[in-house]
Amino acid sequence: xxxxxxICETEEGKIADVxxxxxxxxxxxxxxxxxxxxxxxxxxxxxxVEEQLFPYGADVVxxxxxxxxxxxxxxxxxxxxxxxxxxxxxxxALLGATTMGRDLGPRVSSALHxxxxxxxxxxxxxxxxxxxxxxxxxxxxxxxxxxxGGNIVATIINPDCxxxxxxxxxxxxxxxxxxxxxxxxxxxxxxxxxxxxxDAVVKVVERHMExxxxxxxxxxxxxxxxxGMGSKENFSLLYELAEVLGGEVGxxxxxxxAGFAEHDRQIGQTGVTVRPKLYIACGISGQIQHTAGxxxxxxxxAINNDPTxxxxxxxxxxxxxxxxxxxxRLIKAYKKNTK
Numbered sequence: 001x002x003x004x005x006x007i008c009e010t011e012e013g014k015i016a017d018v019x020x021x022x023x024x025x026x027x028x029x030x031x032x033x034x035x036x037x038x039x040x041x042x043x044x045x046x047x048x049v050e051e052q053l054f055p056y057g058a059d060v061v062x063x064x065x066x067x068x069x070x071x072x073x074x075x076x077x078x079x080x081x082x083x084x085x086x087x088x089x090x091x092x093a094l095l096g097a098t099t100m101g102r103d104l105g106p107r108v109s110s111a112l113h114x115x116x117x118x119x120x121x122x123x124x125x126x127x128x129x130x131x132x133x134x135x136x137x138x139x140x141x142x143x144x145x146x147x148x149g150g151n152i153v154a155t156i157i158n159p160d161c162x163x164x165x166x167x168x169x170x171x172x173x174x175x176x177x178x179x180x181x182x183x184x185x186x187x188x189x190x191x192x193x194x195x196x197x198x199d200a201v202v203k204v205v206e207r208h209m210e211x212x213x214x215x216x217x218x219x220x221x222x223x224x225x226x227x228g229m230g231s232k233e234n235f236s237l238l239y240e241l242a243e244v245l246g247g248e249v250g251x252x253x254x255x256x257x258a259g260f261a262e263h264d265r266q267i268g269q270t271g272v273t274v275r276p277k278l279y280i281a282c283g284i285s286g287q288i289q290h291t292a293g294x295x296x297x298x299x300x301x302a303i304n305n306d307p308t309x310x311x312x313x314x315x316x317x318x319x320x321x322x323x324x325x326x327x328x329r330l331i332k333a334y335k336k337n338t339k
């Protein structure tokens with residue numbers, strides 16, 4: 001009871017990166033709360049899946065292995081997770097803010113009458129005093145996320161209902177092995193006891209999956225453009241610079257909305273979260289919606305004609321000038337130095 005649970009996702013037997021990121025964060029929170037970290041994996045043909053989870057700090061792995069749980073469908077997963085949580089009574093439950101997590105999380109929290117905060121950018125443990133009710137709460141989960149279009153950062157708490165549930169997008173948390181030799185306990189979920197006949201009303205007849213052509217999340221160098229690039233044609237300079245550096249091209253939401261780049265390249269609160277070794281921001285003003293997706297970059301170079309642009313506050317180096325003059329000079333210099 002009162003442990004931290006992470007609902008993990010799998011695809012073809014491999015645990016999703018976002019689940020491993022949540023286990024890394026969950027391990028840190030569990031150490032603070034002096035409780036156990038437990039992982040839940042549902043699917044089929046999951047033999048040995050625990051070996052992917054123990055190194056990330058899982059003390060217990062609950063495995064529900066059944067043909068009816070592959071691929072993911074809403075009703076069976078909801079029934080199993082709800083009944084498992086009623087039995088185990090976790091204090092915190094974390095999911096990825098993925099297609100599955102955004103579907104499953106609200107159904108589980110609704111069935112258990114608990115709260116759910118979506119798209120958190122940080123999770124911390126802290127206390128809260130309710131002066132009106134004269135109550136003090138210890139060791140609550142601070143669920144931190146941008147709100148009102150990114151204009152404020154809100155800290156949300158759930159004092160009275162359990163579990164405290166939150167979803168987090170891929171790339172927001174750091175993925176880190178806790179200990180390669182860490183071992184835990186395996187618990188088999190009796191799926192038959194939890195599933196109801198009505199859970200089988202939806203069947204997946206056919207699946208079509210297309211691999212993402214753009215692997216921006218795992219790129220160590222990202223050249224990103226904003227609305228200040230001016231046009232889709234001007235964006236071609238960014239592709240040229242990225243090619244010289246061996247990196248990928250990203251974009252702000254304003255640039256994507258203007259049609260300068262495809263949505264798969266969007267970085268920020270409504271796009272992907274990245275943490276490259278080098279992030280070059282070209283013609284990006286740096287509103288909080290964008291910086292939420294790249295502020296963990298090891299080094300940031302900002303190129304902008306506005307010396308007061310918000311991006312300059314988080315940049316390690318600032319080049320004040322016209323992107324259409326600066327970028328060609330960078331390309332020329334890098335080409336010369338790489339020969």
